[in-house]
Amino acid sequence: MLNIILSGAPGSGKGTQSDLLQKKYGFKHLSTGDLLREEIASGSEFGKRIDAIISKGNLVSDDIIMHLIERYFESVDDRAVGLIFDGFPRTLPQAEAFEQLLKERQEEALMINLVVDEQELVARMLNRGKTSGRSDDNIDVITKRLQVYHRQTEPLIGFYKSRNNYHTIDGSGSINNTFTQLDQLLAKWIR
Ligand code: ADP
Numbered sequence: 001m002l003n004i005i006l007s008g009a010p011g012s013g014k015g016t017q018s019d020l021l022q023k024k025y026g027f028k029h030l031s032t033g034d035l036l037r038e039e040i041a042s043g044s045e046f047g048k049r050i051d052a053i054i055s056k057g058n059l060v061s062d063d064i065i066m067h068l069i070e071r072y073f074e075s076v077d078d079r080a081v082g083l084i085f086d087g088f089p090r091t092l093p094q095a096e097a098f099e100q101l102l103k104e105r106q107e108e109a110l111m112i113n114l115v116v117d118e119q120e121l122v123a124r125m126l127n128r129g130k131t132s133g134r135s136d137d138n139i140d141v142i143t144k145r146l147q148v149y150h151r152q153t154e155p156l157i158g159f160y161k162s163r164n165n166y167h168t169i170d171g172s173g174s175i176n177n178t179f180t181q182l183d184q185l186l187a188k189w190i191r
Contacts, residue, residue, distance in 0.1 A: 001107055002027075002082035002189055005089070007156065008114030010145045011121035011128070012171050013178060017114065018086040020179050025190065028076060031086040035068055036060060037134075055135040057144030059152060062093045073101065085109070090153045095160075110189060111160040114171035114178065118146065 004027070006014045018029045036054060040047040053060050069088060076083065089095040102109055116124075122142055129137030136145060160166040169181045 003107060003109035004084045005109050005111045006084055006086050007111060008171060009116065009121050009149045011125040012114040012116045014086045014114060016175055017178060017182055018084045021084055027082045027084045029084045029086060030072055032065055032068065032088040057136055057141040057148060059090060059148060062091055065094055066097050089156065092155055092159060095156050111165050111167065113157065113168045115168050116171045120172055
């Protein structure tokens with residue numbers, strides 16, 4: 001059972017690469033951002049609270065995220081093919097809670113970080129904002145999301161390095177170029 005944590009700054013291509021991995025290997029793809037946006041789209045009170053947080057570029061609380069993740073773990077029955085976590089964990093407390101959850105199930109996760117320089121990240125998100133309809137793909141919120149990434153998510157690099165579980169991919173090239181590297185890296189675990 002392979003759990004893959006696809007990490008990286010906002011705009012680094014986690015969602016795109018996760019979709020490609022899902023198509024090629026049949027992995028199940030969980031994007032916490034997509035889950036949260038579905039909740040917002042449902043129009044629920046809970047969704048309204050989430051929307052207020054996301055549209056400012058802040059992170060949703062660890063409690064809410066862990067609740068969603070635990071619910072997801074329980075709902076996945078066919079675990080044979082592997083899971084991709086896109087946008088999770090995003091804080092140290094989430095990484096610690098996830099480690100505990102995996103330990104209880106005698107499972108492990110592989111961490112892969114997509115590295116893209118800041119100028120390119122901003123350009124990609126501004127471009128996506130033209131069509132995505134996402135309330136957080138505008139320059140003010142993008143700047144905030146990048147700050148939040150550096151402060152709250154980047155420390156995860158040290159966390160996974162200290163567990164000898166840190167791999168990087170250069171995500172600055174084309175979608176295909178990034179996917180080829182990812183595929184080559186994963187070959188060690190998949191084939
Ligand atoms: P991006 O990586 O481009 O920011 P996502 O869809 O992964 O896009 O996340 C969008 C927003 O959803 C984040 O800015 C944050 O507010 C919220 N979010 C997603 N995943 C998490 C998480 N694991 N913890 C806290 N907030 C999250």
